[in-house]
Amino acid sequence: MSAELTRPGRSGTDSTSAPPPAFRVTDAVVSYNGSPAVRGVSFDVNVGETLAILGPNGSGKSTLMRAMLGVLPLTRGRIETHGVPLRRFRDWGRIGYVPQRLSAGGGVPATVREIVTSGQVSRRRRHRWATSQDNAAVDDALAAVGLADRARDSVHELSGGQQQRVLIARALAGPADTFIMDEPMSGIDNENQRALADVIARLGDNGATVILVLHEAGPLRPLLRRSLVLANGQIAHDGPPNGVHGDEHDHVHPHAEDTPSMPAVPSIEVPRRA
Numbered sequence: 683m684s685a686e687l688t689r690p691g692r693s694g695t696d697s698t699s700a701p702p703p704a705f706r707v708t709d710a711v712v713s714y715n716g717s718p719a720v721r722g723v724s725f726d727v728n729v730g731e732t733l734a735i736l737g738p739n740g741s742g743k744s745t746l747m748r749a750m751l752g753v754l755p756l757t758r759g760r761i762e763t764h765g766v767p768l769r770r771f772r773d774w775g776r777i778g779y780v781p782q783r784l785s786a787g788g789g790v791p792a793t794v795r796e797i798v799t800s801g802q803v804s805r806r807r808r809h810r811w812a813t814s815q816d817n818a819a820v821d822d823a824l825a826a827v828g829l830a831d832r833a834r835d836s837v838h839e840l841s842g843g844q845q846q847r848v849l850i851a852r853a854l855a856g857p858a859d860t861f862i863m864d865e866p867m868s869g870i871d872n873e874n875q876r877a878l879a880d881v882i883a884r885l886g887d888n889g890a891t892v893i894l895v896l897h898e899a900g901p902l903r904p905l906l907r908r909s910l911v912l913a914n915g916q917i918a919h920d921g922p923p924n925g926v927h928g929d930e931h932d933h934v935h936p937h938a939e940d941t942p943s944m945p946a947v948p949s950i951e952v953p954r955r956a
């Protein structure tokens with residue numbers, strides 16, 4: 683897994699037409715019991731973009747994210763994913779959702795490797811054994827997040843930050859080229875934050891679309907060319923992140939030469955789409 687991929691639709695020299703946006707949200711309203719939490723938002727997320735959806739508590743970030751994942755219905759408006767209306771979208775393997783926390787898992791002591799392998803469910807047919815290619819993708823994903831040496835450990839032995847890296851590895855091991863990460867930095871120590879920021883940076887470098895749902899840009903700020911700030915269910919800012927609400931705490935730089943815990947990690951392959 684060493685292919686360096688270009689950003690799809692970004693070169694400007696390609697004679698083929700640009701792909702449709704990874705997400706096109708048009709006048710979206712999402713309500714709970716008739717009360718709107720997202721109130722008429724419109725934006726595109728282009729293929730290959732890394733952007734943050736920012737905003738204070740209760741501003742509607744999670745509600746918008748869940749609508750984009752097809753979990754919450756729209757009261758009004760439209761969402762298209764890779765050119766397909768959400769209700770007709772079937773290619774969910776393309777979307778790598780990284781939740782905030784590992785769920786308790788019913789007390790079953792899953793290993794790190796088992797959790798990461800579960801990211802391949804949508805790409806495997808049922809009753810088919812893992813191929814050597816599947817296993818290699820899991821190895822690469824674990825190496826990319828710096829957890830190759832923890833593969834056999836129970837996830838419950840890992841710190842919160844390491845568990846977050848397992849969740850990212852799970853998304854990396856699958857066929858996704860579009861990632862939605864819910865507060866990937868919350869409750870994570872500085873070392874793990876740097877490791878995670880580095881993984882996210884390399885995903886973007888390799889052409890993935892990355893949407894980060896965050897309270898504040900913090901250590902991810904250097905990765906962002908764009909932030910979309912919600913306030914009271916509406917877009918308060920859509921543009922470069924500098925100086926907008928929620929961007930003020932950038933203590934850690936992700937591309938640090940001072941990240942000894944993340945030595946030579948393999949590049950992350952993102953499936954190339956026609």
Ligand SMILES: Nc1ncnc2c1ncn2[C@@H]1O[C@H](COP(=O)(O)OP(=O)(O)OP(=O)(O)O)[C@@H](O)[C@H]1O
Nearest residue numbers: 714715719737738739740741742743744745746897
């Ligand atoms: N299941 C629900 N039922 C009713 N109201 C809800 C529900 N979930 C969220 N809300 C309300 O919708 C609004 C937006 O909440 P949402 O969780 O989307 O905001 P958020 O920006 O993600 O906040 P946080 O950062 O705290 O997660 C809030 O007023 C919240 O109280």
